Amino acid sequence: MDKQELAAFLRSRRERITPAEVGLPAGPRRRTPGLRREEAAQLAFISAEYYTRLEQARGPRPSREVLAGLARALRLSDVERDHLHHLAGAPPGPPPGPSREVRQSILDLLRRLPQAAAFVTSATYEVIAWNDLAAALMEDFSALSRRDRNLVRRVFLGPHPHGRRLYGVAGDDTFARTAAKDLRATAARYPDDPEVAGLVSELLAGSEEFTRLWESHDVSTQRTLRKTFQHPLVGPVTVNCDALDITDLDQRVVIYTATPGSPSEEALRLLSVIGTQRMDVTG
Structure with missing residues (x-):
């Protein structure tokens, strides 16, 4: 598991997603580009504390279920999903289901x-x-x-x-x-x-x-x-x-x-x- 690269990758993917893309209000006081950490955690169905530790390169190796939640929450492409798995030290298996993401x-x-x-x-x-x-x-x-x-x-x-x-x-x-x-x-x-x-x-x-x-x-x-x-x-x-x-x-x-x-x-x-x-x- 490459904790530093995983943390940087998660942060970069989170910051590229606008709140509107996932049905969240932008709000007048938003300073963070993209989603907040707690918002990404909520969409991935994990705790905000655990997600924060991953982005700070302090978290333990995430399970495949957590990785699937992160890939869904951060709207990763199939290539990005595979990259996430490799960074987490859990090489990806076959796709979980037919892709619905149209290029x-x-x-x-x-x-x-x-x-x-x-x-x-x-x-x-x-x-x-x-x-x-x-x-x-x-x-x-x-x-x-x-x-x-x-x-x-x-x-x-x-x-x-x-x-x-x-x-x-x-x-x-x-x-x-x-x-x-x-x-x-x-x-x-x-x-x-x-x-x-x-x-x-x-x-x-x-x-x-x-x-x-x-x-x-x-x-x-x-x-x-x-x-x-x-x-x-x-x-x-x-x-x-x-x-x-x-x-x-x-x-x-x-x-x-x-x-x-x-x-x-x-x-x-x-x-x-x-x-x-x-x-x-x-x-």
């Missing part, structure tokens, strides 16, 4: 694709970032809870408005098979993550189709390169589907584009204007 360059990419519907999914098929056109084509994800933004839960357990399983996508059975296979591989990569285990248990309990696919033990997948959405406002929209893997974060960027000059391209242009407003609702 800023990926968020910028989504915004720079105004003519494409693009979004990012975690290893469990949770939609964790999206652009405006993706929300207009599929659903206003900002209005949903984390639970309801999970596409594998959506396809197997619903809701299925108007009898459509997944935004009216033709070939949703193919997506269901692919998702089940992907989730089995994800469960193997994160065997100790309670969210992954809980999702699998919920799907096994609620869907005979998922249970059948799960028990096949298949992990190979075949991606669909074209999809047709049955949109309630603009009708059918056929798109090319490209998926880009972000290997270090175990995430995927999905990009839907229409063939230039096609009716679907015109439909996407119209959706970019309409946005997520419900023009089919009167009154």
